[in-house]
Amino acid sequence: MPYSKDIDRKWQKRWEETKLYKFHPEKVDKKLYCLEMFSYPSGAKLHVGHWYNFGLSDSWARMKRMQGYEVFQPMGFDAFGLPAENYAIKTGIHPQDSTMKNIETMETQLREMGATFDWDYEVVTCSPEYYKWTQWLFLELYKTGLAYRKEAPVNWCPKCSTVLANEQVQDGKCERCDAEVTKRNLTQWFFKITNYAQELLDKLEGLDWPEKTKKIQTNWIGRSEGAEIEFKLESSDISFKVFTTRADTLLGVTYVVLAPENELVDRITTPEYKKAVEVYKEHVKKETEIERLSTTKEKTGVFTGAYAVHPITKERVQVWISDYVLASYGTGCVMAVPAHDERDFEFAQMFNLPIKRVIKGLKGVDDKLPFVDYGVLVDSEEFSGLTSEEARIKIVEKLAAGNMGELKINYRLRDWLVSRQRYWGAPIPIIHCESCGVVPVPERDLPVLLPYDVEFAPDGESPLKKSKEFMNTVCPTCGKPALRDPDTLDTFVCSSWYYLRYADNKNHEKAFDKEWINKLLPVDKYIGGAEHAAMHLLYARFITKALRDAGHLSFDEPFLSLVHQGTILGSDGEKMSKSKGNTVSPDEYIDEYGSDVFRCYLAFGFNYIEGGPWSDDGIKAMSRFVSRIEKIVDRLKELRDKQENKEMGAAEKELNYVRNLAIKYVTKDAEIFQFNTSVAKMMELINALYDYDNNVKDKNLELFEDSIADLIKLLAPFAPHFAEEMWEKLGYNDSIFNVEWPVWDEKALVKDTIEIAIQVNGKLKGRKEIPSTADDKAVEELVMADPEVKEYLEGKQVVKVIVIKNRLVNIVVK
């Protein structure tokens, strides 16, 4: 029977019956935790991206299984989130109903992929059994002081009177009604990830992660060393601090700038400037952060009428507000040094503020203003003549003596805002009591169930606030009537700990068993898209550390090794999307070719890490490859017992060489997710088998059979159903996945003679067969004695001869 979807079904059924892929906890000492980022259950069927991520990760996991590891490869769904809620608003179908239905469809399709997921360990983040423990996690962070409340702005659409996600704001307008979006302050929950900024930075070094991802996290955390300097307001006891990395330029400060949102602004603005300041603040509320951070935009800002006193010169400097200063970074206040900062320079020119040079470039350096490099101080009182490096310390030392400044390390990383004014998420397990204040829900009362019957159409309030049954409760402390927190948790909270729950998903007593988790984790190989390089991966690392410090586990990092698969784009080179109409449905290909051919094609047609535009030009070749293997298996069965030749002649040696080469490089390349070259090496082996069959009459059948068996073993992770079928055809009863992964014989890779290249002055001039046993000196002699080489060297002087073993000889002549 030629390979088809029917073979897929046959083996899927067999695997299920024999529980082939069941994880055995008792073999945890050989464990390998292979995890793919779980997916969001969207309405559409599995797309090529799922196959690319899950299918090929599964191939890697299967290889590891054959190599003797006890592979733990679970699967689940990140099921809360905005799309289901939006879909519900549009269609009236309840998020829970649509989500559960989508999960069912995706589970079926994932099973059809033939991946080795152990479904006994499935987690679904929107099920109460799961979010009970998400809520527990929140309470743990609350207990340890890592969850706190503060005011923070949200995107607000005045027309829909609703909070919008950044994604729902298009060019500053609401995606639904096109009204101009503004900002509104709400009291919201935060996780104190900044407590872990330094550890999150330090521990990156030991991780087997792509350098690019480490760089992204490093930049995201954004450590910078500088100083905090205090400025006092003129004739007032109000003061404020600025953060600067360039304390050496302090004497060049000619004005200071506050973020418009800074709470000081209202207190210091003088009556005559009040109106202008208010107008400007309203204007800034309508800007997105990206807009505020655009360098091409003209500088804007207004004077507050207030003056600050320079901490050293005691000169009075104007206090301005401008959108280029962010409330969320540093102290929300900036000292402006227009001579030595490009933004300040531009701003000063715009508003005619003074510019004072205090740094001169070293000799020969162009120090035209704005001069932003380090140099030597001038016009800086007793600091003149110091280098920038010296001055930035000395100046802070002097300030510190007067309690006016200190050295300080600042991080760009902000605390994680976890409150969402949404329905489809885990309710925040907090009760607000008039007499007791903020009261955590006692653990015994978890989960705080998300009510089903809720009006979640946007009308200005958190949807849960409108459910009386949900909101009204009693205070666990004093027993008086109290209200629940109406917000839900960011879905990133759900996904920041799911890899822990997988390990112990049926535990009703706790989120997970500490002892067990310490054995099965950390995750050995984590595979997912690069778009999660900053947020998800950082959040998960943070939660792991927070739980460690709370005593719930004892490892530092959740994911030891990380791989990002590339993105498969539409054939037009654009990201696949329904609206562009460039999506590719795997189902059609699977119906036509079978899932293994599709998987192999994904393995062969792309560089896994890079991805690329979809094209099905090569998929027929994969089908051909598979049928060539089936034919050689048939051929072998036909030949069996007919011939007897135990000789290892030249043809046999060549076949054995290609066979061992294939074993070596499939093993090495697949290990590092280089699946395209792995498949190429298998193709070379099948080509060699055909060559041998076509050209050698009296075959060494033992070698022929062993080579074919090895090829099928190598192929098994990539074409699991087909390989099982072939294995059975060869007469084996046990599953091929219980067979050991082949090991190459280094001796078989040593050839009698090798062809090396001959270069003269680096230019290729010819090739020559030489015995592989010859040492460098012998190789040089052989080459120099070659008549053609002699001809080349006629009348030239040989300067030196470079021999690169097994590769080439380069003769340098004059």
Next chain:
RNA sequence: GCCGAAGUGGCGGAAUGGCAGACGCACAUGACUCAAAAUCAUGCGCCCUCAAAGCGUGUCGGUUCGAGUCCGACCUUCGGCACCA
């Protein structure tokens, strides 16, 4: 604007500083066939009628006996973003 990554045949893509183009696709030719498909075999970077020679990894320089690979500048494309003081 800043940061990061990448530019290799008609196409997907290979190449520890050491013979560029593995393995495929497409194409061409041949065998088989009444014919086509399938299959098998051979060829296939550019220039050139052929051969030889030459030219070839975005562009220009550099390091090196030797550069797709390392260094510098530039161009283009794709990702990420934070005017980060």
